Amino acid sequence: QQPVQSPQAVILREGEDAVINCSSSKALYSVHWYRQKHGEAPVFLMILLKGGEQMRHEKISASFNEKKQQSSLYLTASQLSYSGTYFCGTYGSSNTGKLIFGQGTTLQVKP
């Protein structure tokens, strides 16, 4: 079941904050976050595991609410380099190799 991301697109000025949400109708074991710039490969940002702590990567952090089957990615004091498409990917159980990506959120940071 593909997770649903919101919003679909965000435009920010440098220094502003943004939140990207990822939700699933099914129980989740873990959530992965990736960023893909145009014409490039997706780059791993962080993993959130069931029962795990909130994670942080530089000024980007994420949370995972297992009960609500949701994850949120928080981008603080955004930089131009944050521009790209953000994908969440979910695993429904601990014994699967299948990562299912959400449809993506396009983030554009302007000077």
Place this chain on the structure above:
Amino acid sequence: DTEVTQTPKHLVMGMTNKKSLKCEQHMGHRAMYWYKQKAKKPPELMFVYSYEKLSINESVPSRFSPECPNSSLLNLHLHALQPEDSALYLCASSQDIGPENEQFFGPGTRLTVL
């Protein structure tokens, strides 16, 4: 070396051609993946190899044939493709299969089927 390499970068082929995509990693990872990505869409899983054995086939048409000759290499053999198969084909690897493992993606092969 934390890189996944893919060759070729671009490929144009006719519907009757046979071609292969190649992926390589030297991180000692035991899981390797093929994804297909259409423009403005997320990557879609095609195949997963774990310890050189096919673990997942997402009901991919037989005109796509994966091969894992050793733990560092992953190939995707293409035959009798359709124009709708045109896409970016991404290879990825991870330490092991499963939700605790981050995936490292290669730059992809952009495939055009005429």
